[in-house]
Amino acid sequence: MQSLSKRAEIDEKYRWNLESIYATEADWEKDFIAVAESLPGLEAFKGKLGESGKVLFSCLQRQDKLMLQMEQVGVYAHMRRDEDTTNTPYQALYDRAMGLWSQLGAAASFITPEIVELSDEKLADFFKQEPQLELYRFALEQIMKMKQHTRSAEVEEVLAQTWEVMSGPSNIYDMLTDADFKFGTILNEKDEEVEVTHGRYISYLESQNRRVRQDAFKTLYATYAKYSNTLASVYATSVKADIFGAKVRGYKSSLESSLKPLNVPLEVYSNLLETVNKNLPTLHRYLRVRKRMLGLDDLHMYDLYVPLVAQADRKIPYEEAVETVVKGLNRLGETYVREMATGINSRWIDVYETPGKSSGAYSSGSYTTQPFILLNYQNNLDGMYTLAHELGHSMHSFYTNKNQPFPYANYSLFVAEVASITNEALLTDHLLGQTTDSALRMYLINAELEKFRTTLFRQTMFAEFEYETHRRAEEGEALTPDLLNSIYKELNVKYYGAETVVDEEIAYEWSRIPHFYRAFYVYQYSTGISAAAALSKQIIEEGDPAVERYLQFLKSGSSKYPTDLLKMAGVDMTTPRPVQQALDHFADMVDKFEQMSLQTV
Ligand SMILES: [Zn+2]
Secondary structure, eight states, X not given: OOOOOXXXXXXXXXXXXXXXXXXXXXXXXXXXXXXXXXXXXXXXXXXXXXXXXXXXHHHXXXXXXXXXXXXXXXXXXXXXXXXXXXXXXHHHHHHHHHHHHHHHHHHTTTHHHHHHHSOHHHHXXXXXXXXXXXXXXXXXXXXXXXXXXXXXXXXXXXXXXXXHHXXXXXXXXXXXXXXXXXXXXXXOXXXXXEEOOHHHHHXXXXXXXXXXXXXXHHHHHHHHHHTHHHHHHHHHHHHHHHHHHHHHXXXXXXXXXXXXXXXXXXXXXXXXXXXXXXXXXXXXXXXXXXXXXXXXXXXXXXXXXXXXXXXXXXXXXXXXXXXXXXXXXXXXXXXXXXXXXXXXXXXXXXXXXXXXXXXXXXEEOOTTSOOEEEOOOOSSHHHHHHXXXXXXXXXXXXXXXXXXXXXXXXXXXXXXXXXXHHHHHHHHHHHHHHOOOHHHHXXXXXXXXXXXXXXXXXXXXXXXXXXXXXXXXXXXXXXXHHHHHHHHHHHHHHHHTTTXXXXXXXXXXXXXXXXXXXXXXXXHHHHHHHHHHXXXXXXXXXXXXXXXXXXXXXXXXXXXXXXXHHHHHTOOTTSSHHHHHHHHHHHHHHHHHHHHHHHHO
């Protein structure tokens, strides 16, 4: 096995330019101290925000200035740490930055409650007194909208103190399943005894050896089954906490309490569930193709992840990946592509795996810095797609930072994955248009199908589970292990049962999903991929006007509510249309894939 090159041996142009943030650690230290020393200055505004528009404006400006500086201090520390997680001095830098973040959070915690206390008349007056306050109009509107769900200062203070107890279920869950669970061992493809872990589980499910898949599946769920009383009780408590939070703030349901702060109408949720349900026969068709291609009489739950087409063994060196991604995104216009290429050349990206480097891939940076991307580039198609995905995030941040003032320079999860998945879709369209190599075409289409199955279908099934558990608990039913298992099993029968043997063990899968401790979160993965599918289709079919709308969306940050931002780009998530369009695209891909699979046999 080839050992990894050390960081110092990697050509500078393949390492991100963190020195552009702070040339030396002494410069970082200077900013760190500046933030720490400015905290009392922010706290000095406590109790005074109702005095005048001028005071309110100065306080918000002060907060922004601190946040800006803090973000820069924070991203530098976390990216330095991720370069080599075994480097203790950088670990210390990171720990200090995190500590300062929470101090800043505590120092600023009076601001929102004091704004909510203002009457509408008073706030209107403030805008007249201090015209510069206009900058914060939308941000203040968002806070004021939550007024009806905000309690008296005294109650709010008590509620704030319940936070640690309310996050108990999630902490207990993590401790139990991450720290305490031991799943035991199985025999791998070479008959060696290997331990089943969270991390390895999915790679065992991708094994071409069915015995390995089945053993991993049975071994993993045996542990969840053994602790099902505890797991159910921890989850039921978490649902009760969601319901408590919604009730004390006067929401009609826990679903409403989760969607309303982002101004997402409840129909977005119900449309998603209904539309996906209506299209389940298409999923079943895909499963039928899967069963045939794997040569199985029965498709089991442990047969869902094994790849149908081996990764086309073409090696794609990094330079070639960059060139292909740049060409693949040509549809987004000359400016987009040029600015992206310039970014890549000015060392946005930390390309290669080095000893101790953080695994995976992400996009980061702050308002005052260039975008940064961490990769662990492998010379293959997946690596190239990861590059296109992360560049989507980075270009979104790049355009937003360039066009929005700081208060609107971030974005919520509801829109966060749109730019990245749009890039992937455009790359796929480009590659399919380029190649006649049928193995490559099949690989690309299958990757697309799997992305839709695991994101659009699977996450919607999760969303349906959460909807059902909260609804039943709100109606006073007890969430016993039997009830939770049967709700989840039924959902699997509905989603997969027509073509799959729904093994008993899958009833416990709900207890393996950490996202359920963040209620009504996962549906945004499904709406995100739907919006991206609709937008990329418009970009491909309509050209310039669609590109223009899309770029406007990338430039808009959080200056509007998420559904309004997407409407501006050309997708109305309050109707079932985008989800249906995404599912139509899935159906087309299933057709293509089915035909190709019949030809190659
Ligand atoms: Zn992403």
